[in-house]
Amino acid sequence: MSNSYLRLSGVHRHYGEGATKVRVLDQADLVVESGELVALVAPSGAGKSTLLHLCGLLESPQEGEVEIVGNKTSKLSDRGRTQLRRNTVGYVYQFHHLLPEFTALENVTMPQLIAGKSPAEANVRAMELLDILGVAPRATHRPAELSGGEQQRVAIARAAANHPRVILADEPTGNLDPGTSDLVFAALQGLIRTEGAAALIATHNHDLAKRADRIVTIKDGKVVPHSL
Numbered sequence: 001m002s003n004s005y006l007r008l009s010g011v012h013r014h015y016g017e018g019a020t021k022v023r024v025l026d027q028a029d030l031v032v033e034s035g036e037l038v039a040l041v042a043p044s045g046a047g048k049s050t051l052l053h054l055c056g057l058l059e060s061p062q063e064g065e066v067e068i069v070g071n072k073t074s075k076l077s078d079r080g081r082t083q084l085r086r087n088t089v090g091y092v093y094q095f096h097h098l099l100p101e102f103t104a105l106e107n108v109t110m111p112q113l114i115a116g117k118s119p120a121e122a123n124v125r126a127m128e129l130l131d132i133l134g135v136a137p138r139a140t141h142r143p144a145e146l147s148g149g150e151q152q153r154v155a156i157a158r159a160a161a162n163h164p165r166v167i168l169a170d171e172p173t174g175n176l177d178p179g180t181s182d183l184v185f186a187a188l189q190g191l192i193r194t195e196g197a198a199a200l201i202a203t204h205n206h207d208l209a210k211r212a213d214r215i216v217t218i219k220d221g222k223v224v225p226h227s228l
């Protein structure tokens with residue numbers, strides 16, 4: 001099978017109609033391979049969140065195809081899309097959205113229990129991820145007892161819990177100071193390498209973007225290579 005875990009071909013997405021129509025993506029193409037981290041850098045309103053939502057099957061394009069691990073999604077039912085998303089995509093947001101009443105470990109075990117893993121298996125995987133991300137010593141802490149960078153690393157562990165082939169992140173360090181951003185980005189990068197996922201990360205942080213394998217931007221509705 002091809003290693004192109006994420007593939008967009010001829011994707012078109014607009015909002016509204018007539019005078020209020022906003023064309024965000026027009027004949028946009030993008031391929032991200034296994035183990036590759038692509039940074040998405042574009043001005044506010046250019047369509048970064050839209051692109052991530054399309055890649056994560058949270059929105060559908062009006063035209064074109066989004067393929068995840070070889071699965072064409074344009075003809076899938078809502079149920080099929082949800083299932084594919086659950087099995088293949090991990091999403092990291094700017095704000096961690098961890099469940100406050102649960103520990104770091106429980107936050108990472110939970111999506112695995114929902115996916116049908118045994119508690120023992122889920123625990124092993126959660127500890128492995130917390131370890132890769134450098135937060136294993138905080139496993140029994142609740143989110144309020146963690147620093148911002150630790151919270152975000154736990155959120156990354158949670159997103160990766162079910163071995164997603166595609167990891168999408170929308171400003172994952174947008175809420176953190178520069179030193180902590182560095183640490184969190186390095187942890188995310190290490191995870192992507194270890195797991196062989198394909199990652200697309202929207203960021204305003206140019207220093208971090210430069211550490212990605214490739215940088216892309218959105219121009220005239222297309223996803224194009226970018227250099228900083």
Ligand SMILES: Nc1ncnc2c1ncn2[C@@H]1O[C@H](COP(=O)(O)OP(=O)(O)OP(=O)(O)O)[C@@H](O)[C@H]1O
Nearest residue numbers: 015016022024042043044045046047048049050051
């Ligand atoms: N549901 C919607 N209805 C109408 N217009 C929308 C909708 N969602 C996004 N847009 C418009 O589409 C364009 C792209 O929005 P998007 O949120 O993808 O940009 P972005 O690059 O992520 O911006 P930011 O960096 O400010 O978060 C913007 O002009 C926005 O106003």
